[in-house]
Amino acid sequence: MKRGRLLGAYTGLVIAYLCLPIFVMILFGFNDTKGRYNFTWQGFTLSWYRHLFDIGGLTDALVNSLTIAVFATILSVVLGTTLGLAIGRYRFRGKAGLDLMLFAQIATPEIVLGASLLSLFISLGVPRGYVTILVAHVMFCIPFVAITVQARVVGLDRSLEEAALDLGATPLVTFRKVTLPLIMPAVLAGGLLSFALSIDDFVTTSFNAGQTSTFPLWVYGASRIGVPPQVNVMGTLIFVVGVGFAVVTAFSNRQTRGGREVGAR
């Protein structure tokens, strides 16, 4: 009994610890702040929601961040899924090297990758901007998608695909009707991770952005003179959409999981 209460209290504290910053962020989006700083509570207002897009530079930066995140997600999901299928299913020359490289990419400090990428772009004479940010984001997202998908593919019963072929489905139809639906939870999870990584990436982006601004870059720049409450509002909206996606993914995961055990028998 006592133990249960202790555990409950501990759990509550951890949750509070995790949620407090988010709570503060949401709360200060409603703060009726007067000066340049949004640090002390001065009363409730909805005006920042109404004037969300009043700061031109911030809005442009947010649009850049969102579009880059969408493109980076799409590209890394396509490239990462095919890569994950390949390393999860086939044995080929250089597979061990590829596995290692994916983990090395995740393990290498981002600041090193960002700096090296910059020197690569400079030596190739590529002008820095929107496209180089996108290239950089796709690069660091691919391993996350590939590794999530690989884990799912390894657990997939090969005979499911053979059954589809046996029933007259061509390899392409087999992929569309059987393989893809079964690895979909992993693809979605990888995509969600990619979106989250891309939209708030600061380190790599700061090296490769050139004159282009993104949401994190703009906020960092503004922090020296005072962050406007619109930033909190945007953060809140991104958070809400992100949580929404995560819930949907978790739900679709649960729906297919029961079946997966049957397939693995």
Next chain:
Amino acid sequence: MTVTEGGVSVADGAVAADSSAQDVAAIELVDVAKDFGGGADSVQAVRQVDVAIRPGEFFSLLGPSGCGKTTTLRMIAGFEEPTRGRILLYGDDMVGVPPYRRDVNMVFQSYALFPHLSVYDNIAFGLQRKKLGKSEIAWKVQQMLEIVRLEGKERRRPAELSGGQQQRVALARALVNQPRALLLDEPLAALDLKLRQTMQVELKRIQREVGITFIFVTHDQNEALTLSDRLIVMNEGLVEQLGTPHEIYEQPATKFVAGFIGTSNVLQGVVDRIVGARAVVVPADGEQVLVPATGLRAGQQVELTVRPEKVVIHAGGEVPAGERSAVRGTVTDVTYLGTSTTYTVSRGDESELVVFQQNASSPTAAARPGDIVWLSWLPEHSYVFASASHDSRSPDTAAAS
């Protein structure tokens, strides 16, 4: 298989296939072999299989684990290409044809039901690939659900079904396509004993109902003997014997078959003389075993077999008389099993014979451990094994190996 308007019942389709190809084998394997991997560590999964399976037949591949049954079946389905030989489906060579263009369907050991699809969509999968109309698909699926007795379960996911029901869905999903042959890889192995026996009966009923050729893989000899019209016994990638269950049981062609199917006694001896159609084999002084003389000559060393239930035990000093095989030995063990008694009789040369004796209403004198007894049986109950273990090997492979 073509489909006429309004759909064709499964049985009609199969009958049409049969009559159009009366004398052609449904499936014929000609000198088929399969090696996995190249070079030094290659595995000869299938060394040589030659067999012709008739239309409408319930045909089994029986053998111990690892003997190449699954590999043979997968070559027929098109998942493996044979290293050598030809696979004919109603006379057409299938080698090189991908699985999705072969008119055979497979029931997987793991069932391999699509977990993300309902029972209905699982069964309809093959028909949808053939681009049949919605109503025709619905009609055929419904009919199939009736045959496998799963009406009302079409909205369920596979995970919501019991093992036996999943098995039926797997069967229905394959059969609904009216394949020219249905391949089953140990489909009952995952079920518990009771359910397995029920499904054996079901399988036989369904096969009779749809009239489709079944090629059934199992390592369970009882299952194979119960269900099959004919079967092959395989060992180490080779066919040991082809025959009806009766032939395989009563006349095992090789020592391997005799040992694998039921309990068998194996005796060794020298052919002493040929008397008419019979050869007299003398395992030891004073003993004789009578066997068909075909292919035997005097002086030849042979191995032969007799089933335990064919042997009569002569207790109390009785001596067998007449045209019977007779050997002697010392009773070492007597096990009373209610309706029958099992005797183990040890012979001079260290070999043992097992004898099953029905416990009749008026029992003859029972033998006891330590008794020296005669054992006898009729000449037609002994079979001489071919000298090579693999007698079904054709001369050219025998020379090559």
